[in-house]
Amino acid sequence: MNGNGADNVLDVKNLSVSFRTVRGTVQALRNVSLMVPKNKIVGIVGESGCGKSTLINSMLRLLAANSMVGDSSSIAFQGREVLAMNERDLQAMRGQKISMVFQDPMTALNPVISIGTQMTDILYRQPSSMAEKRERAAAMLGQVGIPDPVRRLDDYPHQFSGGMRQRICIAMALMMNPSLLIADEPTTALDVTLEAQIIHLMKELREQFECSMLFVSHNLGLIAELCDEVIVMYAGEVVEQGKVHDLFHRAQHPYTQMLLECDPARIAETSRDLPTISGSVPDLVDLPPGCIFSPRCPKRYEPCNKAPPDTFNVNDIHSARCFQVRDA
Numbered sequence: 001m002n003g004n005g006a007d008n009v010l011d012v013k014n015l016s017v018s019f020r021t022v023r024g025t026v027q028a029l030r031n032v033s034l035m036v037p038k039n040k041i042v043g044i045v046g047e048s049g050c051g052k053s054t055l056i057n058s059m060l061r062l063l064a065a066n067s068m069v070g071d072s073s074s075i076a077f078q079g080r081e082v083l084a085m086n087e088r089d090l091q092a093m094r095g096q097k098i099s100m101v102f103q104d105p106m107t108a109l110n111p112v113i114s115i116g117t118q119m120t121d122i123l124y125r126q127p128s129s130m131a132e133k134r135e136r137a138a139a140m141l142g143q144v145g146i147p148d149p150v151r152r153l154d155d156y157p158h159q160f161s162g163g164m165r166q167r168i169c170i171a172m173a174l175m176m177n178p179s180l181l182i183a184d185e186p187t188t189a190l191d192v193t194l195e196a197q198i199i200h201l202m203k204e205l206r207e208q209f210e211c212s213m214l215f216v217s218h219n220l221g222l223i224a225e226l227c228d229e230v231i232v233m234y235a236g237e238v239v240e241q242g243k244v245h246d247l248f249h250r251a252q253h254p255y256t257q258m259l260l261e262c263d264p265a266r267i268a269e270t271s272r273d274l275p276t277i278s279g280s281v282p283d284l285v286d287l288p289p290g291c292i293f294s295p296r297c298p299k300r301y302e303p304c305n306k307a308p309p310d311t312f313n314v315n316d317i318h319s320a321r322c323f324q325v326r327d328a
């Protein structure tokens, strides 16, 4: 996809990450390129083990000690190379410019410290008084829909429901006015009603905060509702990316097409069983010679087993890594 670098909060190019293990080298990410434009929400979708967390950990430079990053990899955050940052710059980026919301709010919140203290702690670098910090914390709680926020500052995480706790995590993530909010499966632990409420909240917040979002989910329906752009990952590669509307209506990669068929939102109520994609993600220590998806692909044909496909443009806002796009 095309784009002007200056308009992107995040610009990842040719990112390759592997892990040394006793079994051999796990090639967890291979030549991943993606952009998060200013004030846009980008969704990342893919099955478990596709490299979503490795990608996020690379952006924050929080990879495990057995990791290796490829020489030609680049991660530019607000125009600065993350892979070349020193520890001080990394700390500043992680704490103030990029915020994270995780799947399980209980792991992100400290159970023995009140919500108000946890929220004001985030502002420890700011010169304002404690009263001002508490006022800001209460205002943020109000913005994410916590009733009676001033009084609730003194409550502890267990005194809130699961949905309210995730709202608190979102409020905490927004306390520093981040340029990029990364949400890794933020609604997976919630039931569908609460999930819908959180997505509605995130849509509202994007109007109020000038913030880009990277939203990781295995639920394509949620991505369609919230995101502007979507990146489909399979076994460590970006296999398709594009504007959400284009990708949903004209999915080109057989993996994306199969994910769409599995989406509960698209399945008639009468069918009881969720279709699943048969087979599993290949062993990343021993990759198949041709297209990474070929062992599972119902549409594979003669070129697919010989060499991996390049990424081919469907149009200037939509691309897919599949020979069918080239040969169409």
Ligand SMILES: Nc1ncnc2c1ncn2[C@@H]1O[C@H](COP(=O)(O)OP(=O)(O)O)[C@@H](O)[C@H]1O
Binding pocket: 019, 020, 021, 026, 028, 046, 047, 048, 049, 050, 051, 052, 053, 054, 055, 064, 066, 284
């Ligand atoms: N520290 C590590 N050492 C070895 N393999 C790892 C390590 N971290 C992740 N992996 C492997 O990298 C692949 C991608 O994992 P991950 O990024 O967690 O995927 P996802 O978040 O999409 O589920 C998986 O095969 C996983 O087993």
Ligand code: SF4
Binding pocket: 253, 254, 255, 291, 292, 293, 294, 297, 298, 299, 300, 301, 304, 309, 321, 322, 323, 324
């Ligand atoms: S390149 Fe071939 S095997 Fe790979 S996804 Fe496309 S049709 Fe399927």
Ligand SMILES: [Mg+2]
Binding pocket: 052, 053, 054
């Ligand atoms: Mg993960």
